[in-house]
Amino acid sequence: MAKTKDSGVEERPKWDNKVQYLLTCIGFAVGLGNVWRFPYLCQIYGGGAFLIPYLIALVFEGLPLLYLELAIGQRLRMGSIGVWNSISPLLGGVGIASMLVSFLVGIFYNTILAWVLWYLFHSFQNPLPWSQCPLNDNLTGYNVECEKSTPVNYFWYRETLNITPDIETSGSLQWWLVICLASAWCVVYICFIKGIESVGKAVYVTATFPYLVLTIFLIRALTLPGATDGLVYLFTPDWEILKNPQVWLDASTQIFFSLSVAFGGLIAFSSYNEERNNCERDAVLVGVINSATSLYASIPIFAILGFKATTAYNSCIKGNILALTNYFEFSEQNITVENYDHWLKYLNQTSPGEVASLDLTHCDLQTFLDQSASGTGLAFIVFTEAVIEMPGSQIWAILFFVMLFSLGLSSMFGNIEGVLTPINDLKLVPKWIPKELLTAIICLVAFLTALIFTLGSGNYWVEVFNSYVGSVPLLIIAFFEITGVIYVRGMKNFSEDIYFMTGNRPNIFWKACWMVISPLMLLVVLIAYVVVQAQTTPSYPTWNPAYELFPQTEVKPYPDWVFAIIILLCVLPVISIPLVALYKLICCRIKKSSARTDLNPYCNDGFEVETREQQNQRA
Amino acid sequence: MLEKILVLLCLPSALAQHLCTPGASDGYKVRLSIKTALGDQAYVWNENEMFLFRATLAFAMRTHFNGQMYNVSNIVVCDETPRVSFWFVVTSPLDTSTLVDRKDVEEAVRKSRNRINSAFLLTDKTLEFIGIAPTLAAPVYPDPPPWLIVFGVVMGAVGAGIIILLVTSVLQKKRKKNEKSEGEDDEEDTRVKTVENGTASDGVYNMSFSDDERFTKM
Numbered sequence: 001m002a003k004t005k006d007s008g009v010e011e012r013p014k015w016d017n018k019v020q021y022l023l024t025c026i027g028f029a030v031g032l033g034n035v036w037r038f039p040y041l042c043q044i045y046g047g048g049a050f051l052i053p054y055l056i057a058l059v060f061e062g063l064p065l066l067y068l069e070l071a072i073g074q075r076l077r078m079g080s081i082g083v084w085n086s087i088s089p090l091l092g093g094v095g096i097a098s099m100l101v102s103f104l105v106g107i108f109y110n111t112i113l114a115w116v117l118w119y120l121f122h123s124f125q126n127p128l129p130w131s132q133c134p135l136n137d138n139l140t141g142y143n144v145e146c147e148k149s150t151p152v153n154y155f156w157y158r159e160t161l162n163i164t165p166d167i168e169t170s171g172s173l174q175w176w177l178v179i180c181l182a183s184a185w186c187v188v189y190i191c192f193i194k195g196i197e198s199v200g201k202a203v204y205v206t207a208t209f210p211y212l213v214l215t216i217f218l219i220r221a222l223t224l225p226g227a228t229d230g231l232v233y234l235f236t237p238d239w240e241i242l243k244n245p246q247v248w249l250d251a252s253t254q255i256f257f258s259l260s261v262a263f264g265g266l267i268a269f270s271s272y273n274e275e276r277n278n279c280e281r282d283a284v285l286v287g288v289i290n291s292a293t294s295l296y297a298s299i300p301i302f303a304i305l306g307f308k309a310t311t312a313y314n315s316c317i318k319g320n321i322l323a324l325t326n327y328f329e330f331s332e333q334n335i336t337v338e339n340y341d342h343w344l345k346y347l348n349q350t351s352p353g354e355v356a357s358l359d360l361t362h363c364d365l366q367t368f369l370d371q372s373a374s375g376t377g378l379a380f381i382v383f384t385e386a387v388i389e390m391p392g393s394q395i396w397a398i399l400f401f402v403m404l405f406s407l408g409l410s411s412m413f414g415n416i417e418g419v420l421t422p423i424n425d426l427k428l429v430p431k432w433i434p435k436e437l438l439t440a441i442i443c444l445v446a447f448l449t450a451l452i453f454t455l456g457s458g459n460y461w462v463e464v465f466n467s468y469v470g471s472v473p474l475l476i477i478a479f480f481e482i483t484g485v486i487y488v489r490g491m492k493n494f495s496e497d498i499y500f501m502t503g504n505r506p507n508i509f510w511k512a513c514w515m516v517i518s519p520l521m522l523l524v525v526l527i528a529y530v531v532v533q534a535q536t537t538p539s540y541p542t543w544n545p546a547y548e549l550f551p552q553t554e555v556k557p558y559p560d561w562v563f564a565i566i567i568l569l570c571v572l573p574v575i576s577i578p579l580v581a582l583y584k585l586i587c588c589r590i591k592k593s594s595a596r597t598d599l600n601p602y603c604n605d606g607f608e609v610e611t612r613e614q615q616n617q618r619a
Numbered sequence: 620m621l622e623k624i625l626v627l628l629c630l631p632s633a634l635a636q637h638l639c640t641p642g643a644s645d646g647y648k649v650r651l652s653i654k655t656a657l658g659d660q661a662y663v664w665n666e667n668e669m670f671l672f673r674a675t676l677a678f679a680m681r682t683h684f685n686g687q688m689y690n691v692s693n694i695v696v697c698d699e700t701p702r703v704s705f706w707f708v709v710t711s712p713l714d715t716s717t718l719v720d721r722k723d724v725e726e727a728v729r730k731s732r733n734r735i736n737s738a739f740l741l742t743d744k745t746l747e748f749i750g751i752a753p754t755l756a757a758p759v760y761p762d763p764p765p766w767l768i769v770f771g772v773v774m775g776a777v778g779a780g781i782i783i784l785l786v787t788s789v790l791q792k793k794r795k796k797n798e799k800s801e802g803e804d805d806e807e808d809t810r811v812k813t814v815e816n817g818t819a820s821d822g823v824y825n826m827s828f829s830d831d832e833r834f835t836k837m
Contacts, residue, residue: 054748122766
């Protein structure tokens with residue numbers, strides 16, 4: 001490349017080595033969803049049987065989309081907006097949509113990381129603060145709200161979120177969440193301060209550390225009592241479930257969101273590659289590793305959930321044993337967990353009335369195993385409860401939350417990259433602003449916007465964003481991406497691009513997927529998703545201490561103004577696609593009609609020897 | 620004569636025994652869970668342990684009512700079960716046929732609960748006085764809260780890192796600028812400006828070729 005001078009055309013930043021690039025892509029793809037969404041889906045959709053729709057979706061929908069994004073980014077060497085502008089000016093809106101979605105997802109995702117930080121900071125105490133109820137005001141008993149629910153629930157809903165009874169009551173800013181959010185954004189900033197140079201170094205830690213912790217947890221979890229019950233429960237296949245179309249829909253959406261396509265981040269990352277790089281191998285590697293991580297993560301998660309269910313079952317039985325022993329004045333430890341059933345039968349025969357009066361709770365291991373959770377419920381309620389029972393709770397809590405933080409942080413890199421690279425490529429900001437300042441401004445704006453999630457009703461808003469921003473808009477963007485590349489740029493051009501980069505043309509499998517199968521699947525998934533959402537009135541679970549069935553969550557429908565905001569969130573990113581297309585059409589028509597005969601078709605500005613005066617004149 | 624003295628001696632305790640009944644209004648039920656608390660090192664509950672209990676309780680009554688000389692005989696126990704639970708009542712040292720009021724016994728036990736527990740190597744949960752709730756330990760709130768300390772450490776490290784990185788990049792830029800301004804004066808005037816394929820923004824968009832896509836695939 002010719003030596004460019006002070007006009008500010010810098011060389012495009014590059015990855016130090018291939019490993020950094022792969023780790024960044026893997027880190028972006030592997031996120032919190034692999035740990036807390038996939039095991040839940042596996043469990044509710046018949047264990048081992050769920051792997052079938054999941055793998056089919058990976059092969060026919062996930063990998064082609066991933067390969068497409070990496071290839072187009074590497075070939076055109078620009079961020080998402082530049083890439084789509086290059087393919088066709090009418091498609092520029094796709095890039096803007098990607099950028100908006102990346103920004104919106106980034107702000108609520110980092111709020112979750114702020115919550116993880118809060119729990120991490122609290123894991124350095126003995127005993128763990130979520131293991132016992134605090135006392136009430138006059139020190140005569142325990143806090144009422146905590147007594148009715150559990151200490152873990154109380155710590156999450158009251159001491160962390162200080163949640164309001166519904167989304168309409170906003171509450172005030174919770175200062176402790178604000179400082180945790182500030183620290184989360186500071187950590188993101190420090191990793192991004194030098195662009196991909198610093199990201200590439202940070203990702204050595206954030207992308208590999210979760211695997212280390214998962215392995216440690218795997219070894220520890222498999223030695224806990226009840227682990228095998230949890231694993232058997234997770235993986236027992238229920239083949240009947242495959243007849244339910246919802247399973248296929250959830251498998252497709254899970255693969256799609258898990259791979260983090262359509263954010264623009266992957267396009268940006270691969271644009272920093274060298275031109276001749278085998279992106280086919282990269283795509284297959286990233287896709288396969290992402291799914292393998294999901295599977296690998298579900299093993300310790302479910303072993304620990306099995307342990308938790310067994311412990312709960314044992315305490316349930318022990319409670320009953322105590323009640324019986326105290327009432328009938330038997331000698332201690334006559335009734336044990338092993339001979340409990342035998343004793344119960346005997347006592348029911350001899351004195352059924354008295355046994356009935358004791359009101360023993362019916363203990364069933366299956367019920368405890370069925371208490372599944374996904375998302376924040378899994379991490380902050382179920383898992384923290386399990387950690388209390390493990391010896392050395394602090395270490396396990398610290399390891400777990402650091403793992404969650406690095407998983408989320410590496411995904412945040414992709415989100416921020418999806419916002420930064422288009423801005424840099426479009427040269428929207430004047431040259432004198434250094435990139436550190438630009439990154440700082442973006443982080444600051446995002447932090448200020450994310451302050452709504454630190455209100456009392458913040459958790460409800462995170463749920464709104466999670467369900468609606470990170471779903472339909474992405475599907476629409478991906479559909480336009482695939483049709484844009486294959487049908488507007490042309491399959492032949494794209495094959496030539498790939499031949500230029502890898503030395504091989506794409507084989508029949510990729511072609512069939514890109515041209516027919518993947519767009520079709522995306523369309524079906526999109527329509528099915530919208531139909532399913534439209535059939536149920538959107539409602540949300542609330543934590544309301546005044547509810548008569550407390551501690552069960554009260555399900556309330558969204559009020560109208562929230563519903564309007566939901567529609568706005570779905571529509572706003574994707575509205576840019578038709579808007580930009582219209583704008584370009586109108587502009588083009590005006591330009592064409594005026595400038596048609598002015599330019600000499602044989603005068604190509606590509607090669608021009610200019611003198612310094614000419615250059616000064618132009619500048 | 621001797622028999623008369625013996626009868627006279629046994630009479631008070633016999634009289635006192637009838638005061639202790641399960642469900643007595645001035646009595647309390649005690650329940651011990653020795654095996655649960657001590658596991659392998661559990662001791663066997665026998666007459667000696669019962670004697671210790673009565674003595675400890677007499678101690679508690681003496682401590683509470685400073686001056687009144689309670690004795691082991693003032694603690695009357697009945698209805699022992701294999702569970703190791705029993706009822707007890709406390710008779711007044713001045714008159715063995717009257718019982719000490721329930722509230723006073725409760726206060727005495729509350730005051731010396733810790734000592735009673737330690738005498739038997741048990742805790743509030745494993746040595747239960749049914750009806751006397753254990754006083755909850757006052758919460759210890761260390762000031763400043765530990766989480767703020769951890770937060771301070773983390774933020775301090777991150778803040779220092781940001782400042783260091785920013786300062787080094789500013790210094791680097793300054794150095795580059797100085798080098799550049801030295802090297803610029805030696806350069807020639809003509810340069811070839813190349814436009815990289817694909818970066819359409821660097822050149823001038825040549826409208827004449829936009830329609831030709833229909834004819835020539837480029």
